[in-house]
Amino acid sequence: MLHAVIMAGGSGTRFWPASRHHRPKQLLALSSEMPLLRITADRVVPLVGAARLWVVTTASTAEATRELLDDLSPDHILAEPTGRDTAACAAYAARVVLHDDPDAVCLVLPADHVIPDEDRFRSAMAAGAAVVEAHGGLLTFGIRPTHPETGYGYLKVGARSFDQNGWPVHALDQFVEKPDRETASEYLADGGYLWNSGMFAWRATDLLAEVRRQLPLLSDGIGAIGDALGTAAAADALDRIYPHLPKTSVDFGIMESARQRWTVPVDFGWSDVGSWPALAGDLAADERGNVARGRTVEFESRDNILVGDGVLIAAVGVRDLVVVATPDAVLVVPRSEAQKVKDVVEALRERGWDDVL
């Protein structure tokens, strides 16, 4: 049967101060009035049903996640004792789903992306799932680029193998790091490169077989956690073993050297909402270019992003700024430097100001 696993363990430092340790990006209503994770769940439920939807999150956000997704069985919200990157997350989820369904095919999806065309999204996901169900192997979905984006990693596609439900299925050639502007333009012109979406499909058994072959320590750990599933020792095994699992990503720890790899190029609108300016691109601006959330007062201000979380923002005579205000922390930064919010979060951590993290 087809299952979906939403990876919702992000720490979301790029949306500080709206995002916090206990309230990461996927729990925020960034793109609409609904939290991203809720939107992601609603997007995939028509395909797999709520009974085969699973969410992996961290212990600190498990409670808030269960409240948000109260239509899911609480035991479908898996809580990592601590984040160990996506390879551990995907393997753990595969092992849990396998305990439930020995023939499980898994779609693995990030919790915090924006995809407006839900029908086309589900059509592509169904096609990818059909590929791995029929042929095995690990499949990653790639987004056809619409502009020379430097903020994403890329996939180099290989030969086209066949079509599935109208979607082309290619061999996956290689993963490519985030390019500079010139290289990104070459990728766009070349046509053989896709944005790495972080969305995957595989049989649970195939994923675990690749983990066993490539990451034996991870495999052993997940195996021990899996053996305890359904017993009184399950929680203890998870707490004891999980924090020591090898920390690597699905892309580099598993996909890069997997024996059989597919990619399906998809062309639905997609954004990973990776920064305040990226989010603003998904929202409507007023006639002066200002994008505002919450109550604002503006005079002679242009092209600002003003996000007030229960806080009124008055912006006078400023332009191209990002201002994010919460009751205990405020960020002010030019749009062009918004990625430096990571440095702010790091500085707060160094100073021990955990109350605003």
Next chain:
Amino acid sequence: MLHAVIMAGGSGTRFWPASRHHRPKQLLALSSEMPLLRITADRVVPLVGAARLWVVTTASTAEATRELLDDLSPDHILAEPTGRDTAACAAYAARVVLHDDPDAVCLVLPADHVIPDEDRFRSAMAAGAAVVEAHGGLLTFGIRPTHPETGYGYLKVGARSFDQNGWPVHALDQFVEKPDRETASEYLADGGYLWNSGMFAWRATDLLAEVRRQLPLLSDGIGAIGDALGTAAAADALDRIYPHLPKTSVDFGIMESARQRWTVPVDFGWSDVGSWPALAGDLAADERGNVARGRTVEFESRDNILVGDGVLIAAVGVRDLVVVATPDAVLVVPRSEAQKVKDVVEALRERGWDDVL
């Protein structure tokens, strides 16, 4: 006997969002860890004693004022039912003080100015009080200008009459509106102009006599309020009459046409702390020119004024900004446009967003 009356009825919109309707400028700890009104009271108590210190404030801040000045008798905190400008305030205070002391000489002082050299301040105040006690008339203190300030009104001094305790006493020639830059430079070069400090000295009887002569409606109202003092009808008379008193300032309603006017030029450091940039001038900046109150994180930011009222401010890559953050409202404005905060407050009022006023 010498009394001091502190006028603490300001609405302080220029320090929004730190200042609010219920917490105006004089109740804020702007220049140090202590509220300006507390500092003002402590500055004058050594001269007059707490038993002859009076504070006029508005009903909405009377409770907070009594808490702040808990060394004063509660009935020395006079609460205007609503603000009616300084002429009404000064006349009301004079009438109340007169009820207590028929020979009262009053120093009348703003609640929200910064005057670091307290000894010199008290020396000047004592001299001014001695002048009016001996000779009658209304006296205003003028600050010798140190730069061509365009933000203050000026006093044109007349002939020097005599010295009092080492301070020169002049006739007061006229009040002059805030000048433009060129005119302010002429005033500075001329030497015959002083900044209008809003500090006064007079016998209570002399002030009330001038009010009777120039502002009969105000005089009648204050008279009726005064007649009820010490009776059960006092509060009712105040509430009934005060809101209808003529609204004018001491400067233009009383001093401008007073029969006998003095001014004492003083040369102690003085600031009326009229805006965020003016306040910043009184505070220490770090090596990058940033003036910060509260917890801040700064990267590549210069010459900003960052005031966090229990709110952390992270400023990245910005310069010459004023950022004032409170738990429910944030202001972002270039230093050079900080006076526009008044427009913000006006806009909030128009929109009915009283919760942040």
